[in-house]
Amino acid sequence: MGIFNKNKFNKKLENSIKEFNNDLSKYKLSKKIDENLKLLKSIFKNNENLKIRKIVNSSNPKIFCYIVFMNGMIDPKIINDNIIKSFSTENLKGKKNIFDTVLTETMQVNELKKSEDVRQIVEAIASGDTVLLLDKEKKVIILNTRGYDYRSISEPESEKILAGPREGFTESLIVNISLLQRKFRTPQLKTKYMGIGKTTNTNVCVCYIESVVNKDVLNEVFRRLKKIDIDAVLDSNYLLELIDDKNYSPFARVHTSERPDVIVGKLLEGRVAILVDGTPVVLTVPLLFIENFQSPEDYYLRADYSSIARIIRIIGFFLTICTPAFYVAVESFHQEMIPTALFINMAIEREGAPLPTSLEIIVMLIIFELLKETGIRMPTKVGDALSIVGALVIGQAAVEAELVAAPMLIVVGITGISSLLVPKLNSSVIIYRFLILTFTIFLGFLGFILGLSIMIINILNQKSFGVSQVERMESWNPQDIKDQIIRRGWRNMVKRPGYLTNNEIRQGKNR
Amino acid sequence: MLTETVSGKKMIILLSTFMLGSTIILGGSTVLGQDSWVSVITGALWAFPIVIIYARIVQLYPNKNIYEICLDLFGNFFGKVIIFLFSWYALHLGALVLRNFSEFIQISSKTETPQIIVLLSMMVVIFYLVKSGIKTMGRWSLIVFWVICLVVIISFIFSHTGADNFDNLLPFLNHTPGEFLIDSFYLFSFPYAEVVLFLTFFNSLQRGESPYKVFLYALFITMIILLVVAIRNITLLGPEMLKISFFPSYVATRLINVGKFLTKIEGIVMINFILLGITKTAVCLLATCKGITHLFDLKDYKAIAIPISFFMVALAMIVYPNVIEMLEFAERGYYCVYASLFQVIIPLLIWIVAEIKNKKIIELKTTIHKVH
Known part of the structure; x- marks a missing residue:
């Protein structure tokens, strides 16, 4: 294998990737419902999980629609009660714009949008949404009907502690985000979603707290995440290895945890969290060396x-x-x-x-x-x-x-x-x-x-992520070393670690 | 080129650990016996003016290292000649220090291990330290400094358990002023003025830190620690033993005996020597690499660190035939004369030319100002 062969191989790979990506964007929806259905069927060829159902409006049998969804990824109750029932019983006779009426009035689903982009539609179906097609329309309605079972919230086996909260992350990204969000009754927590992995298109969420995050670190995280070009992301360790600094050192540079309280604590010090769908392990960056010796329990005991x-x-x-x-x-x-x-x-x-x-x-x-x-x-x-x-x-x-x-x-x-x-x-x-x-x-x-x-x-x-792991360990400034080798009480930890955040003041004097 | 910066505090510590370097093994000068601690102080007094000159050079060109200053002041040819001489000094000093350490290790514990093995394995660590950059070196020196302080203080306290004898310090000042003068010049050139090598990367100092402060604090701290070490060695060994031992600190700590449990703690003192040896050689290697980089207009010093570190090991192997010659090279004053070229003459030359040029520039500026 010489250099030439390698280049050839790379080119081949690039072409096939391009084909895969362009594949969907070259398709366009047409005005004929049959052709649209045929298109979706051909995209999901050989996948018998895909279900298509025709619904006819009772007031006017000429008005009908098709719903397309992925079996097993949906909540059947929503489809039965809020989509099929509402569409068939609604009086659509004489309505001028059926599409808008269906979109705004008929559908009793919490989250819905219209779309013309075939790629978006396909992604929606694959992730458990239901797509509703109407006749003579060049666009479709995407309805949120996601519902599948996941492990219930339990204490993580690998990080058991004696005192403090006992909840742990699960495999569902939405549940995980909710575990973080319910600790903030303010709009401070920010979440940014992106899909990573060409075959799996896994949902990845970057969380941070607007007022405390270090913008340089945040930009660096996004830069590294966008550079990732991988087939599949099945666990956060895939991302961990790909966004890590290039270095042969055996010490970790990214923190992992399964506990929401730990992650929230890290976020509040200005770190950035990365959540991946399908795994309970959440990453935070940057990692200071002393974090290897910190346990969540440290903050729940004297x-x-x-x-x-x-x-x-x-x-x-x-x-x-x-x-x-x-x-x-x-x-x-x-x-x-x-x-x-x-x-x-x-x-x-x-x-x-x-x-x-x-x-x-x-x-x-x-x-x-x-x-x-x-x-x-x-x-x-x-x-x-x-x-x-x-x-x-x-x-x-x-x-x-x-x-x-x-x-x-x-x-x-x-x-x-x-x-x-x-x-x-x-x-x-x-x-x-x-x-x-x-x-x-x-x-x-x-x-x-x-x-x-x-x-x-x-x-x-x-x-x-650009921050030295022993930053300010040698400092004589008491605020810098209050949470390093020894932990002082909360009364004394007035400031956040300054090298991680833009906003140092954590709290008032509490005296 | 992106340069890393070091805070003033770490620079002070790096300077002191560098100066303590091999002196802490060889125990400074031992010629004066019970009065050798005096020359620790007088040597520092000698070093005071020259260190001020170093700081002045840094202050005149805060963004440049001494190699760049040379190119600026003396043009390409003569500048490069001085760069060559200076990098040679750094390389040679590194080799001397390495040899001191390998010689010490061979005599103290590994009498049958070939020195090349010791040298190469130390070089691995030194190379890694230099490759990590000046910022890591600053942090590293901080750790080394605290370890040294701890060991020196512990050994000083433990030496007061019967083994020491303060009568060893008497008779007080029992030498002629000439002897004191020569001995203090010896100490001036051996640890103190070697800081001239720091001019090769002093532009890494954080903005707004005063170079005078850094140099003078480092001088003071080093003097205090060397004083403690010298007094410990004298009180433990006495003047005669001090004069005949190759490595007085090592021999002195061997005598420490606390109860029946803590005996023969010289193995712990060896930590000091190894850590300091690594730090000092790393500074020399960094200075050499930077010099070679400027000599051949290379981009990054890290690329040539491997060949130069091998070269340094090779030089350390051939620089002395045996340990007696090593001690004579230092004790007979050959080193003082040889080093004064790099420690005094070249910096003085650079300083004078720099001051003249600087004056001219200021005059030029004021005349331009007046014309306008």
Whole structure:
């Protein structure tokens, strides 16, 4: 495959895409109802879900209409009562402009519009609307009859908390928006819809709060969303990867959550939320690094307690990354740092172990990751059994058989437990844990510091939508750092983070 | 080219971490024994006027780095000659610092690891830091600075657990003024005046920040920390031990012993050395890259950072045959003489020419004003 072939392939692809898009816009509605019906039928060829029904007006059998809808996407009650019943019983005899009468008087549907654009009509049918065609008209009426089942609102499994609201997003975009909107009894929440994905044309909604959003970030979000050229969007992660900064860093630059309260909190600090139809996971940008350590619960519990929890999470983050490497550095390079009595103990423990420390720790960490991964994917009951097997077989048996030194199990245990403290950083934690471990195995304490330095430079270097992820972390201004490592009480958080918003003042003094 | 800016505070910290750099390992000058802390102060006093001149150059051309100033003042040919000399100094200094660190690591812990491995692995981090840009370097230096302060303060406090002896500071001022003068010039050229390299990217300073403030604060902060380190080393080691040890800070912290638990914490002190070494070499690498960029009229320094960092490693390998020669190069004063060309003579030349040109421009402007 040379460059030429690739270009040819690209051209072919472009042409087929163009054909697909032009396909619909080249069609025009005609005055004859039969031809319009035929057109719709040919567009939805081989799709037996499409239903067409003729309705005749009782006052004048010469007046009739067709309704076209997609079975399963509609609410039959609306079609029966508010469309079929009203059209057939309405007295249309002698009305001059039947189309306008039907549009304004007959149809008892909350949302309706007229349209001539074939593309719009097709999109409406595909998304559950009903299209009403009248004879001798070059336009149609699109009626909102969407209605399909979705999962009810429940607490998200991945973000369970003890205090605070328990609702979570569902797969329906409209429901999700309503979950956000019902927290604002003001016109502040803005929503902008767009369709992304050439085959699925998935509904994507960008939400922000007009008075606080940072316009640069907002424009950047729209710019990146408009640049997307993809086949299908089935989850918000599709968008996440496409709008992300081009960067090989393993740390996330977009925040994801399934909780409306979290998203509203982010919006109120000037961030932009992106909701995708068909998934409960909502994105917000930009992401600051400290957000990885914030939990929604932090704001529902006492400030001092949540500050302590946050500090513990940060310690956990460093522990899970550094513990194995530090153990290797001390155990095999800098034994002088261990008190002598302890070192003798450790040496006795290690006596029978067949593998060198460095290899042993890599094997144990991989086994731990295996256990964790299987535990997550298994049904709960199997998962419980698995953890027992893991603890007994890997833990006790390995030590008793002198395959593994006992201190090693403590190290792996600390690493594993503290990794659960920062679920949002899971992937980056694993990558950096092994990177620092590799450096340490070759260079001891020096390698440990060098590996850690690479990670820290990576964090300092990161940008999310033009905002540095550690922006103002180093500031001495109390308002800048009140919600970073420690959370102060609401009395003290007078300002919003200034680099995220145009409107810094959050509240009055409350004194 | 879009330039990133650094706030004045971060620039101060970056300057101090740069100056602390390898000095914190080599412990400054140890020739004067118990009086070596005096030359920390007198060296800073020496550095005071030259640092003012650096700041003045920056103030005259706030939007340009020293390479651009050279091209402006001396034309294309002579400007490029000075650029070449300056980038050579940056490259050489980077190599010297790298070698100091690899030598230290070989002597202190990894006696059998080839130095090239240590050098290359350090270079990976340094290269990444330089590629991340000046803004990240500013943030990085802030973290490094706090780690250093913590380690220095902790080791200073812990040194008061029996191992130290304040009698080691006596007899007070037991050297001739000539000795003090020479020693303070040694300290002037080794950490303090090396900040001349910052002129190569001082235009990244945020608008409205005073360069005088940045230079002087950095000088002061560095002096205080070096003073603490010097006093710690003297009280722990005594003048004779101080003179014979290669890396006094490392040897000194080895003596710290808190109860029976906290012993041999020199491994922790090694953090200091590594972090500072990374920062100092990164500044040197950045200065070199910018110099080469201007020398060959390239667009972006990041593209040539890889070859230059390899070149720096290679130079660090061949720059000294062994550690004795490394210490002699510094201690016998060869370095002072060699460095004064870049630290004093070239900046003085640039400053004088810049002042004359600036005066002419102002005169020209006023005459034009009068004619109109």
